[in-house]
Amino acid sequence: FECETGNYHTFCPISCVAWLYQKIEDSFFLVIGTKTCGYFLQNALGVMIFAEPRYAMAELEEADISAQLNDYKELKRLCLQIKQDRNPSVIVWIGTCTTEIIKMDLEGMAPRLEAEIQTPIVVARANGLDYAFTQGEDTVLAAMVQRCPSNAPEQNQIEKKSLVLFGSLPTNVATQLNLELERCGIQVAGWLPSQRYADLPVLNQNVYVCGINPFLSRTATTLMRRRKCKLISAPFPIGPDGTRAWLEKICSVFNVAPINLIERERLIWDSLEDYIALLRGKSVFFMGDNLLEISLARFLVRCGMIVYEIGIPYLDKRFQSAELQLLEKTCSEMNVAMPRIVEKPDNYNQIQRIRELQPDLAITGMAHANPLEARGINTKWSVEFTFAQIHGFTNARDILELVTRPLRRN
Amino acid sequence: MHAPLGDDYFNVMRSMLERERDFTPVTASIVDRHVLARGSQEKVIENITRKDKEENPDLIILTPTCTSSILQEDLQNFVNRAGLDSKSDVILADVNHYRVNELQAADRTLEQIIRFYLEKARSQYNEPLRKTEKPSANILGIFTLGFHNQHDCRELKRLLTDLGIVINQILPEGGSVTNINELPKAWFNLIPYREVGLMAANYLKNEYDMPYVAVTPMGLLDTENCIREIVDIVKSSDTSYNFDFETYIDTQTRFISQAAWFSRSIDCQNLTGKKAVVFGDATHAASITKILAREMGIRVSCSGTYCKHDADWFREQVDGFCDEVLITDDHTQVADMIARIEPAAIFGTQMERHIGKRLDIPCGVISAPVHIQNFPLGFRPFLGYEGTNQISDLVYNSFTLGMEDHLLEIFGGHDTKEVITKSLSTDSDLAWAPEALTELQRIPGFVRGKIKRNTEKFAREKNCNLITLEIMFAAKEAVGA
Numbered sequence: 001f002e003c004e005t006g007n008y009h010t011f012c013p014i015s016c017v018a019w020l021y022q023k024i025e026d027s028f029f030l031v032i033g034t035k036t037c038g039y040f041l042q043n044a045l046g047v048m049i050f051a052e053p054r055y056a057m058a059e060l061e062e063a064d065i066s067a068q069l070n071d072y073k074e075l076k077r078l079c080l081q082i083k084q085d086r087n088p089s090v091i092v093w094i095g096t097c098t099t100e101i102i103k104m105d106l107e108g109m110a111p112r113l114e115a116e117i118q119t120p121i122v123v124a125r126a127n128g129l130d131y132a133f134t135q136g137e138d139t140v141l142a143a144m145v146q147r148c149p150s151n152a153p154e155q156n157q158i159e160k161k162s163l164v165l166f167g168s169l170p171t172n173v174a175t176q177l178n179l180e181l182e183r184c185g186i187q188v189a190g191w192l193p194s195q196r197y198a199d200l201p202v203l204n205q206n207v208y209v210c211g212i213n214p215f216l217s218r219t220a221t222t223l224m225r226r227r228k229c230k231l232i233s234a235p236f237p238i239g240p241d242g243t244r245a246w247l248e249k250i251c252s253v254f255n256v257a258p259i260n261l262i263e264r265e266r267l268i269w270d271s272l273e274d275y276i277a278l279l280r281g282k283s284v285f286f287m288g289d290n291l292l293e294i295s296l297a298r299f300l301v302r303c304g305m306i307v308y309e310i311g312i313p314y315l316d317k318r319f320q321s322a323e324l325q326l327l328e329k330t331c332s333e334m335n336v337a338m339p340r341i342v343e344k345p346d347n348y349n350q351i352q353r354i355r356e357l358q359p360d361l362a363i364t365g366m367a368h369a370n371p372l373e374a375r376g377i378n379t380k381w382s383v384e385f386t387f388a389q390i391h392g393f394t395n396a397r398d399i400l401e402l403v404t405r406p407l408r409r410n
Numbered sequence: 411m412h413a414p415l416g417d418d419y420f421n422v423m424r425s426m427l428e429r430e431r432d433f434t435p436v437t438a439s440i441v442d443r444h445v446l447a448r449g450s451q452e453k454v455i456e457n458i459t460r461k462d463k464e465e466n467p468d469l470i471i472l473t474p475t476c477t478s479s480i481l482q483e484d485l486q487n488f489v490n491r492a493g494l495d496s497k498s499d500v501i502l503a504d505v506n507h508y509r510v511n512e513l514q515a516a517d518r519t520l521e522q523i524i525r526f527y528l529e530k531a532r533s534q535y536n537e538p539l540r541k542t543e544k545p546s547a548n549i550l551g552i553f554t555l556g557f558h559n560q561h562d563c564r565e566l567k568r569l570l571t572d573l574g575i576v577i578n579q580i581l582p583e584g585g586s587v588t589n590i591n592e593l594p595k596a597w598f599n600l601i602p603y604r605e606v607g608l609m610a611a612n613y614l615k616n617e618y619d620m621p622y623v624a625v626t627p628m629g630l631l632d633t634e635n636c637i638r639e640i641v642d643i644v645k646s647s648d649t650s651y652n653f654d655f656e657t658y659i660d661t662q663t664r665f666i667s668q669a670a671w672f673s674r675s676i677d678c679q680n681l682t683g684k685k686a687v688v689f690g691d692a693t694h695a696a697s698i699t700k701i702l703a704r705e706m707g708i709r710v711s712c713s714g715t716y717c718k719h720d721a722d723w724f725r726e727q728v729d730g731f732c733d734e735v736l737i738t739d740d741h742t743q744v745a746d747m748i749a750r751i752e753p754a755a756i757f758g759t760q761m762e763r764h765i766g767k768r769l770d771i772p773c774g775v776i777s778a779p780v781h782i783q784n785f786p787l788g789f790r791p792f793l794g795y796e797g798t799n800q801i802s803d804l805v806y807n808s809f810t811l812g813m814e815d816h817l818l819e820i821f822g823g824h825d826t827k828e829v830i831t832k833s834l835s836t837d838s839d840l841a842w843a844p845e846a847l848t849e850l851q852r853i854p855g856f857v858r859g860k861i862k863r864n865t866e867k868f869a870r871e872k873n874c875n876l877i878t879l880e881i882m883f884a885a886k887e888a889v890g891a
Contacts, residue, residue, distance in 0.1 A: 007437050007457065012416025034476035035507065040419050042761075042779060062508040065480060097414045097477040101446070128414035129442050129477075172849055176883050271887060313415075348464060351433070367421035367434065374431035394883045 001315070006346020009367045010289035010313050011044070011383070012037070013126040013136030014094055018045055019387070020140055021054045023168045024193050028088035029055040030078065032106070033096035054086060060098055072109050076116065083119050089197040090147075092140060095125035120197070122147060132313035134215040134291050134386060137168055141192055141219040145226060148192065148203040161254065162189035164201045164229070166219055167212035169391060171195060176392045177212070177237065180247060185256050192219070203227040210250060212237055212391060214323060215291035217316035233319075235326040237391050238292070239299030239399065240268040245326060268393050272303075275400035278407055280304035285357065287350050287364040288312045288342075290386045294320055296363075297339060298327040299399065306336050308357050311345035361406060378406040412454055412485065413475040414441045424554060427785050437461060441478050450483060455492045462496035469523070469587045470496065473503035499587075501526055511739075513605035513691065514719060516553060520582055521609035524590055528617070531591035539594045539618075545644045545651060546576040546596045551607030552583045557694065557778045558792050559583065562602060565794035569627070570600070573640065574653050581610075594618040598643045602626055602793055604693045605717065627793050628697035629705055629801070630670055634659050662795045669798035672806070673706050681809055682707040687748055689736070689758035690777025692717040694792070696727040698757050698776050701801060703731035708805070711751045712736055714744065741765070755808045760784075774808035776801075840866055843878045850882075864889070 014037055017029045031037055038057045045053065058078050063069045079091055095106050110121040124143040126136035165177065165188055178188045190201025203209075205228040211220055214236055223229040234249035235242045244265045251258040269276075284300055286293045288311030297307045317324065331338050342350075347368065354362055354377060362372055362379045369379045384402055389395045411418055418438040424430050439457040441450060458470055472489050474481075486502050493500040504522055505515040547570055552563045560583070567577055578596035579589055599614060599622040601607040611622040621643050627636035637655055644651050663670055672678050686708050688699045695715045702708040713728045714736030715721075721737045728735060736747055745765045748756060756766050756773040760781045766773030775784060776792070791797040842850070853861055868885035869877050 007440060009418055009421060009438070010415060011419070012414075014416075035511070036417055036476045039512075040416065043419065043423060065508065097441075098480065101477060101480045128416040129446065132415055172852060175849070175879060179880060179883065268887065271889075348437070365422070366426050367418070368425070370425045370429055371431060371433045394887050397887075397889065 001317075001341050001343065003343040004346045004349065005344045006349060008288070008311070008313065008345050008347045009365055011133045011365075012040055012128045013131040013133060013139070014041065014096060015044055015133060016126060016136030016140060017041065017055050017094060020092075020137060020168055020193070023170075023195065024090070024197060026089035026196050026198070027054060027092055028082050028086055028090070029092045029094055030058055030082065031055065031094040031096065032058045032060065032075075032099050032104070033094075034060050034098050037096050037098075054088065056082070060102075065098075065102055071104055072113070075109060076113055079113060079117055079119070079121070083117055088119065090120045090122055092143075093121060093123045094136075094140075095123065095127060097127045097129050100125065100127050100129055120147065132291070133289055134213070135218075135314065137213075138216050138218045141166060141168070141216065142222040144193060144200065145203065145219065145222045147197075148200045148227070150202065150204050150227075152202045160206065162202070162207050163187070163250065163254070164190050164192060164203065164207050164209050165212055166192040166209055166223070167216055168193055169212060170389060173389050173391050173395065176394050180243070180392060181250065184247060184251050184258050184261075186250060186254055203229055205229070208232055208250075208253060210234060210246075211319070212246075213292070214295055214320050215314075217319035220319055233322045235298070235323045236295045238295040239302065240265045240272075240393055240396050241302050241330070242295055242299060242323075242326070243391070243393050243396075245322075249322070264393060268396055272397060272400055275397070275404050276303045278404050279400070282306070282360040282407070283308055283357070284361045284363060284403075285350075285354055285359040286310045286312075287347065287354075287362065287368065287382070288345055289365045289382050291315075292385055292390075293363075294323050294327060294341075296385065296399070298323065298330050299396075300403065301327070301330045301334055301336060301339075303400070304334065307339035308359055309340045309342060309350070309353065311342050311350060313344060315341070315343050361403070363403075380406050411436055411438045411473055411475065412441065412450065412478045413438045414477050417475045417477070427780065427782055428554060429785070430554075435465065435467065441481075446481075450478075450481075451488055454485070454488045455495075458488075458492035458500060459495050462492075462498050467498050469499045469501065471501050471503050471519070471523075473505070473519075474507070476507045479507055499526070499530075510719070511717070513717065516606045517609045520550070520606060521613050523587065524581070524593065524610050525613055527587055527590035528593065535591075539591075541597060541647075542576060542578065542595050544576050545574065545648060546578040547640075548578050548593055548596045548599045549580045549602065550599055550610050551601055551603045551605075552580055553606055554583055555778075555780070556583075556603070556606075557691075557776075557780055557784060558790060561786075561789055561791040562793040562797070564789065565791035565796050566600065566602060566627070568796075569633075569637075569794045570640075572658065573637065573644075573655065574651070575640070575644065594620060596620070597647055598622055598640070600640070602693075603691075604720065604723070605691055626693050626697055628694070628797060629701040630663050630667060630795075630798050631704060632697060632700065633794060633798070634663065667795040667798045669705065669802045672802045678706060678806070681806075683709050684755070684809060685709050685711045685751065685753040687711055687751055687753045687756050687758070687762075688713045688732070688776070689715065689744055689756075689762055691715060692720040692724045692727075694777035696724055698801070699728045699731050701798075702757070702805065706802075706805060709733075711753055712747055714738065714747075755805075757805070757808070772808045772811050774804045776804070840869060841876050843876055845879050846877050846882050849879060861886075 014031055021027055021029045093106055106123045110123045114121045122143050124140040126139045174191055181188055192201055194200050207229045209223045209229045210232040220231050224231050232250055232253050235245040237243040237246040244261050248258055283306040285308045293310045293312045297310050301307055362377050363382050364379055366381050369381045372379045388398055390399045421434040421436055424434045439454050489500050489502045503519050505518055549566055552559045579593055599611045599620055601611050601622055601624040614620040623639045625636040625639055627633040641655050686702055688695050688710055692715045699710050699713040702710050710732040712734045713732035715724050716739040718737055725735055741761045748765055756762050756771055757776045759777050759779045761779055763773040763775055790800050865882050865885040869881055
């Protein structure tokens with residue numbers, strides 16, 4: 001493991017608003033930031049045309065920064081308008097870099113305002129000083145943990161083990177994962193986030209939680225420390241190998257024998273053979289931006305690719321320990337060297353390394369994709385993995401569809 | 411860029427929208443918790459000197475962003491220190507991000523750079539600059555990610571060349587700082603867009619006595635005005651200049667550009683009195699308002715701009731050509747105004763296009779904020795005589811398509827036979843369970859039909875007559891096998 005602490009490019013964590021407001025259907029996201037935040041959301045969300053978005057910018061102007069305006073009054077005014085126009089079940093305040101620096105006391109103001117306007121307000125600090133891109137979702141989910149009920153209304157005396165999954169997935173993918181677990185005889189008690197704010201899952205010391213994405217380390221620790229949940233540490237359900245390992249681990253915790261998983265996995269691998277044939281022996285370089293890199297790399301190694309380097313903005317070694325172990329195991333079984341893992345990579349140095357190594361494929365952000373293509377390197381822009389459906393057995397093909405596209409084109 | 415993670419989104423925009431083949435010459439010197447605690451001096455200076463060695467630029471500009479400017483660090487000091495060790499020039503962009511928008515910042519920074527290099531040249535060379543022999547001009551204000559700037563530039567070059575004027579320098583896009591000292595050689599400066607370039611033009615006027623033309627040559631009438639101003643300036647310096655511009659203007663207006671003839675033609679007659687709303691940056695909104703009102707007979711119910719700092723100029727320009735004026739940068743106010751007025755078409759930015767989609771009103775995009783559609787590969791200027799053609803096409807298509815949709819509505823949609831066949835299930839032996847149907851509805855329309863057919867085919871192969879969620883997902887998995 002290396003840490004370059006370099007100049008690298010990734011998206012601002014407030015980008016999480018783009019998919020979270022869609023997932024939580026009765027939510028409203030208020031981003032409290034500056035023009036820069038506004039420009040970014042306008043550009044990033046303008047790409048996906050939404051007619052009636054449930055998010056807005058509360059723009060901090062000079063008067064706000066120099067404490068001439070009362071921030072509580074301003075936020076109250078905005079929240080009342082939101083309540084009137086959209087009537088959401090929850091308003092999520094997204095703190096940004098600027099609110100961090102001026103030390104705006106969002107956590108202090110929110111409860112007061114919530115009591116006044118009678119709408120729940122959740123505060124999440126998704127700022128680029130501390131977090132990168134998908135970690136924005138991590139902070140929002142961690143904040144929502146507090147709002148989950150401790151007991152179901154019809155709680156009986158016998159406390160049973162239950163399973164709650166956390167991570168934001170399109171509902172149909174969540175359903176697919178629920179079905180996989182059902183086949184193993186395990187019922188999923190709930191998801192964080194749920195489709196509606198009112199359906200947040202019950203969390204207490206009898207609840208086992210398991211994450212579905214690698215960037216959710218803060219949510220995991222919050223669940224463990226604040227709500228005393230038990231965390232199931234497993235590789236992530238990305239790719240058939242990851243999905244099987246994930247399911248097996250959950251089954252073992254619940255003392256259930258998994259039925260037919262190995263066979264199921266094998267069938268999926270067979271169905272992917274046409275794409276895998278294109279990938280075998282080819283090399284790939286991850287410049288890194290969405291924190292999914294370790295899981296994707298592990299899957300591609302199992303497909304027979306050689307991974308030169310994995311750049312990643314932040315790596316929580318404990319939360320990703322099972323995944324890292326699986327990566328090591330996969331590399332040794334497939335007889336390839338462990339890839340070089342670089343945290344906070346320096347993009348300039350990576351470009352030099354790409355030039356020297358000349359990988360068959362570079363998975364990189366949009367700032368570098370076109371220039372690399374112009375220099376003869378096949379690229380796949382990494383953001384697409386965040387918006388495509390990549391979890392579970394059912395969607396394994398989708399991942400390879402993306403990865404092979406630049407190779408098929410030529 | 412002295413900024414936290416994510417503020418360098420600009421790199422993505424440039425690479426993706428302009429399809430730039432080179433790496434964007436912008437790096438963020440990341441501001442994180444360590445920087446907050448220890449101060450960023452070391453990091454910023456180190457990054458500047460590092461980029462100096464790696465990329466060997468002529469100029470490095472350090473700019474803070476909203477967030478880092480609150481830290482109130484002495485960036486000028488860092489710049490001075492870095493300047494000592496680097497071969498390239500190092501400048502601090504002198505902008506307050508809370509007080510100005512991006513256009514004003516660009517204007518100021520361009521002037522700052524020009525001033526820097528001209529003063530540097532003046533201190534080094536004592537001989538006065540001589541004007542070029544033939545009439546020449548600088549074009550100031552063509553910038554990256556500018557709305558159709560590249561195409562406009564090409565058209566302006568053609569126009570000036572037609573008039574017998576040589577192009578001296580074009581800044582900033584495609585220009586080089588090493589050539590800035592040549593700027594005063596030109597006879598005058600042409601500033602096509604009000605938002606960027608005026609400050610530089612004024613500086614050059616005050617310091618070097620260079621006249622400038624700031625009439626935006628958009629539309630037949632204003633292109634003519636622009637040409638006349640150019641000719642006046644050239645003639646005052648060289649009385650022997652005898653280009654027959656009257657005939658040129660006449661020929662271009664009546665024959666080369668098709669816009670005037672289009673305005674006269676009978677299908678344009680149908681547009682007379684139709685209501686339109688115009689919104690955008692000051693330059694484009696004002697010009698389009700005038701073109702619609704003066705050159706096409708369309709009624710502009712409301713004209714507006716988000717360039718609040720230029721409100722006075724804007725009001726003066728559109729006075730008499732529209733019913734009301736709206737100056738705001740709050741897009742919800744614009745949306746309310748459009749909903750209230752219910753125009754037949756909107757001519758605005760991509761934000762107004764979204765509003766138009768929501769309200770089902772056609773919209774032609776005439777200004778930034780932009781989207782990938784506004785970076786066409788083909789030649790599509792808004793300025794000059796070719797620009798008048800493009801604008802006429804845009805206006806006409808926006809209105810006509812609206813008509814088309816209305817007619818389709820009246821006659822009940824497209825070929826109805828096809829629609830009936832698609833929606834009726836041809837096999838009555840297959841039933842869809844309710845959750846599976848819900849799932850199917852969630853799939854985007856343009857893929858739904860295919861997925862439905864694929865699932866039904868799979869179900870028939872497996873001899874199932876009830877399609878459940880499980881079968882749907884299994885059908886998807888079976889696609890590759």
